[in-house]
Amino acid sequence: MNQHSPMPVVNPFERFAAAILPAGVAPDVRARFQSLARHAVADAGGAPLEHQEQDQIVFVASGATKLVARASLGREQIVAFHFAGDLVSLPARGRHSYSLVALQRSEFLSFCATDFLASAQDASCITNEILRRSLVSLWRCREKSITLGRKTAQERLASFLATMADRIGVPHDGGCVLDLPMSRRDIADSLGLTIETVSRQFTILRDLALVETTGRSTVTLTDIPALEDRAGHLPVAA
Amino acid sequence: MNQHSPMPVVNPFERFAAAILPAGVAPDVRARFQSLARHAVADAGGAPLEHQEQDQIVFVASGATKLVARASLGREQIVAFHFAGDLVSLPARGRHSYSLVALQRSEFLSFCATDFLASAQDASCITNEILRRSLVSLWRCREKSITLGRKTAQERLASFLATMADRIGVPHDGGCVLDLPMSRRDIADSLGLTIETVSRQFTILRDLALVETTGRSTVTLTDIPALEDRAGHLPVAA
DNA sequence: CGTCCTATTGAGTACGTTCAAACCCAGTGG
DNA sequence: CCACTGGGTTTGAACGTACTCAATAGGACG
Numbered sequence: 192m193n194q195h196s197p198m199p200v201v202n203p204f205e206r207f208a209a210a211i212l213p214a215g216v217a218p219d220v221r222a223r224f225q226s227l228a229r230h231a232v233a234d235a236g237g238a239p240l241e242h243q244e245q246d247q248i249v250f251v252a253s254g255a256t257k258l259v260a261r262a263s264l265g266r267e268q269i270v271a272f273h274f275a276g277d278l279v280s281l282p283a284r285g286r287h288s289y290s291l292v293a294l295q296r297s298e299f300l301s302f303c304a305t306d307f308l309a310s311a312q313d314a315s316c317i318t319n320e321i322l323r324r325s326l327v328s329l330w331r332c333r334e335k336s337i338t339l340g341r342k343t344a345q346e347r348l349a350s351f352l353a354t355m356a357d358r359i360g361v362p363h364d365g366g367c368v369l370d371l372p373m374s375r376r377d378i379a380d381s382l383g384l385t386i387e388t389v390s391r392q393f394t395i396l397r398d399l400a401l402v403e404t405t406g407r408s409t410v411t412l413t414d415i416p417a418l419e420d421r422a423g424h425l426p427v428a429a
Numbered sequence: 430m431n432q433h434s435p436m437p438v439v440n441p442f443e444r445f446a447a448a449i450l451p452a453g454v455a456p457d458v459r460a461r462f463q464s465l466a467r468h469a470v471a472d473a474g475g476a477p478l479e480h481q482e483q484d485q486i487v488f489v490a491s492g493a494t495k496l497v498a499r500a501s502l503g504r505e506q507i508v509a510f511h512f513a514g515d516l517v518s519l520p521a522r523g524r525h526s527y528s529l530v531a532l533q534r535s536e537f538l539s540f541c542a543t544d545f546l547a548s549a550q551d552a553s554c555i556t557n558e559i560l561r562r563s564l565v566s567l568w569r570c571r572e573k574s575i576t577l578g579r580k581t582a583q584e585r586l587a588s589f590l591a592t593m594a595d596r597i598g599v600p601h602d603g604g605c606v607l608d609l610p611m612s613r614r615d616i617a618d619s620l621g622l623t624i625e626t627v628s629r630q631f632t633i634l635r636d637l638a639l640v641e642t643t644g645r646s647t648v649t650l651t652d653i654p655a656l657e658d659r660a661g662h663l664p665v666a667a
Numbered sequence: 668c669g670t671c672c673t674a675t676t677g678a679g680t681a682c683g684t685t686c687a688a689a690c691c692c693a694g695t696g697g
Numbered sequence: 698c699c700a701c702t703g704g705g706t707t708t709g710a711a712c713g714t715a716c717t718c719a720a721t722a723g724g725a726c727g
Contacts (some may be wrong), residue, residue: 625676628675
């Protein structure tokens with residue numbers, strides 16, 4: 192997929208601390224989190240955190256992941272994508288077995304949720320940060336509900352590309368270049384479509400000159416405003 | 430709609446305090462929340478919290494509500510239902526205008542999210558409670574993503590009824606009686622279907638003797654295990 | 668009892684799926 | 698360096714589920 196994704200030089204816990212812990216955190220609090228953290232690495236396709244019996248809080252130190260729910264019979268739904276620096280809330284496996292799967296070689300720090308929150312009791316700004324990020328996840332999930340419930344195939348793909356541009360896009364003279372770590376199947380499983388439909392919609396957007404595709408994973412968005420027009424959002428002035 | 434839904438005798442703030450604030454909360458903290466709370470009442474169809482420019486935290490003191498997102502062209506998606514005792518996180522209107530709409534006469538306490546969290550700084554168990562509830566909302570929203578992305582119309586309705594049985598069902602000799610506060614249109618807008626399709630699926634479930642319907646809003650689930658079999662967790666043919 | 672609005676039922680259509688084949692890119696070995 | 702191989706992707710044709718449009722039936726209100 193990606194040729195030798197560079198293994199980060201920085202200690203994963205340093206990344207976690209920089210992203211989540213407040214600047215002037217007490218050393219003992221920091222040490223407590225360090226002792227709770229479990230480090231894990233996974234190659235593409237790997238699910239290093241299976242068999243969890245308790246709710247987990249997982250920090251993605253590097254790489255990219257999908258949070259997958261299996262409905263039945265190979266019917267999969269990708270509930271969210273997460274990238275380096277993101278925090279994932281992973282419930283103990285319940286009715287639908289959720290699992291976090293790496294899209295690339297990725298590093299994780301996982302915490303037992305209850306231990307984590309107990310340790311955050313003192314420093315309320317940590318809990319606030321977790322809450323803030325959880326609300327962002329909730330907001331994204333609600334957006335996804337709109338996409339899955341009320342949008343056409345083309346609107347779904349356009350929305351997806353616009354969202355990915357925000358999250359992992361690299362601006363490039365007016366447009367935006369995406370190096371998508373996920374396959375067509377992943378995109379389909381995220382958008383509630385089939386690979387064939389995703390492919391057809393890519394073709395249409397290509398014919399409309401809104402995107403260009405290079406190889407399997409590189410997508411260039413040449414006209415983001417037009418793409419967002421096709422994403423089925425409510426026009427602001429309506 | 431409902432004949433004079435009884436106005437609760439208990440003070441809405443008392444309900445809020447009982448649900449959210451810890452038992453032995455300091456009187457001044459309690460007073461601070463009381464001063465932040467804005468009280469609102471809405472009849473069925475009313476949206477008392479529109480035009481918010483800031484993120485809100487809303488406590489549903491009584492009644493039942495839908496959280497609606499408008500995509501475009503009258504395409505609506507109901508993102509969540511909330512009932513008495515629930516807490517709703519309502520973002521400032523962004524790209525998709527969300528609004529909280531009452532299904533029945535309902536009472537609300539709304540807080541500015543930043544003020545609320547600032548007041549909860551001292552009492553970390555309050556923040557924890559908000560976080561806990563936000564994660565429940567996130568978990569429900571993920572379940573909804575599976576439903577909207579990968580389930581058939583029949584599975585969607587079966588899932589919906591099973592979920593509602595958990596949340597507002599009244600057990601009744603082996604089965605469960607539901608007095609649904611939402612219309613067929615609301616159900617359709619929640620499940621990403623049309624009213625006609627919802628109606629047809631109700632007919633099928635009725636013919637299968639899994640549910641009985643009485644009037645417009647009362648549904649009796651006579652065979653919950655069979656209903657959950659049809660909810661798409663695992664299909665019959667395998 | 669009559670009116671209005673919601674819900675149900677029916678017929679035809681459309682969008683996305685399914686099944687199947689061709690194509691292309693990346694990795695491997697000659 | 699290039700052909701070969703294999704999985705991911707694209708394209709094509711037929712099908713099916715849910716949608717649209719339209720009419721009827723049923724509840725809730727005056």
